[in-house]
Amino acid sequence: MAPKSRAPATTPSTTAPTTTTASTPAKSSKSGSSSAPQDILTGIWNNYVNKTPSRVKLLDTFMAFLVVVGALQFLYCIIVGNFPFNAFLSGFSATVGQFVLTASLRMQTNPENSKEFEGTSHERAFADFVLGSFLLHFFCVNFIN
């Protein structure tokens, strides 16, 4: 991770490791990693906030929401038990399936992938997404009985 993250890092962070490597490598790595990852993360975050289109951001928010809901259901299953197992399966797979569908919508509508999906318009991708989601919800509600 370290060499990869170093490339986009800002200049002040690169100077700090070079000075410390000469004296004590063990200590330097500690002090360097405590400040660098934070910078890296903020860098990534800033990049994301600045460069991502708002619709992709919306997709990402929805996906994060699905991850949270799915994780909560899974946690409940671990703690309480899987008694109506079909209920667990349908509840959990609703979030997983929705996540997968949203991920494919994100792939098809992301401007960066426009070359790969030249044949499919965004409207078409969104219509597919809506149809798939309807089917998924229908199956899940049926399966939970």
Added chain:
Amino acid sequence: MRWLFSFVLATLLAAVHAVSYTGSRLLVVLEDAAEKEKYGVFLGDLESRGYHITTESPKSDKLSLFKHGERAYDHVLLLPSKAKGLGPALTANLLLEFMKKEGNILLALSSENGTPSSVNSLLLELDIHIPSDKGAVVVDHFNYDSTSAAEKHDVLLLPFPKALRPDVKNYFGGEGVIAVPRAVGQVLGNDSPLLAPVLRAPSTAYSYNPKDESDIVEDPFAVGAQLNLVSVLQAHNSARLAVLGSAEVLQNAWFAEKATLNGQAVKTANRDFSEKLTSWTFKETGVLKVGKLLHYQDEGVSKKLNTSGALPENNPQIYRIKSDVAFQVELSEYSKTHLVPFVPADSDVVQLEFSMLSPFHRLNLTPISKTANATIFGVSFKTPDQHGIFNFRVNYRRPFLTNIEEKRQVTVRHFAHDEWPRSWQISGAWVWIGGIWVTVFGWLAFVAVWLWSAPAEKTVKKTQ
């Protein structure tokens, strides 16, 4: 005219009923016609109970246990004969064949006459062992009749037998003493569950051959309660065989004789005992009959049951797992002339098995009610959580009672798709139901926001 008809019918019915449950044709095998006099009272008693007695000599050409491949008689009484063999009509195989066709045999042995070879091999086949040497008798120096056997001590005076076990009914009990003169003691094999002792020798008795010149009996055939004076076998098909150690028990000379037991004058009650023994052996007592067998879905409401014996059984063919089922069976016991409600011995119960290969339930049946001639036993239970082909099975085998083996096959199915509880009825599923709807509404919100946020970007993208 009508009263005459009903009178004739009633007498006919009485004549039919006043005998064994299985039939009234009795064959008495007796070598010497002159000997018949000795058994006069006994045979007269049997005749008065409704048996049609045919007396044949084992040497007779006409004698055959079978006719056209079926039993020619319902019961056989084999009295001892002097001949070594019983001839071609009474081989051990034929006697066994007779029992396989549900014929009953009363076998009377005698120490004075040797046991015929066919009887010997029959007893060996059935795991009943008798002394091999002719003339061996059961002797007891404490319970003998001092009037007739002051020297030899070979006429035993015994009380009527008690119940074999606390959970077995006693069909041979009575008042008085039984005189058992010069008996051939039998020892029962350990392996056969079909054998049961009726009259055991007292603990002071032993088997002894008077021809032995020695003063001390060395290595006696058997001693004490090991020796049976009367033992019985009931086959799986409920055919009965009784072995009576001493044919003299049935003779007039001992039916109501004055005897002396330990200085006290007693009167023998052999007539009573032989009546009990023959009525058991020839299926006048201890015969069980299964009446109507009912099983039905127990829905908690009383409904009209098809209990009438005239209507055929109309039980369901299929049940669901984990459903309430009720079971009823009618049991009657034949007692000499008619069927009476069957009452098991005190510490005994009839059980129902609900089984697929092995029983999933084995339940005690409790008497619910009694009709004029049957007890209705019943039990309710829940079918197990296992689908498949099950049997309602009543398997009741007890000493001295005919075997009951009744099965009714049913299918036990699993839940139909619309019989499961709905998801919201199970509180454990609420979280996952919530999960689905949160996902659905979250998705709706997302779609709304997506469409609302669309125009600016969409047009841009379209132009691209």
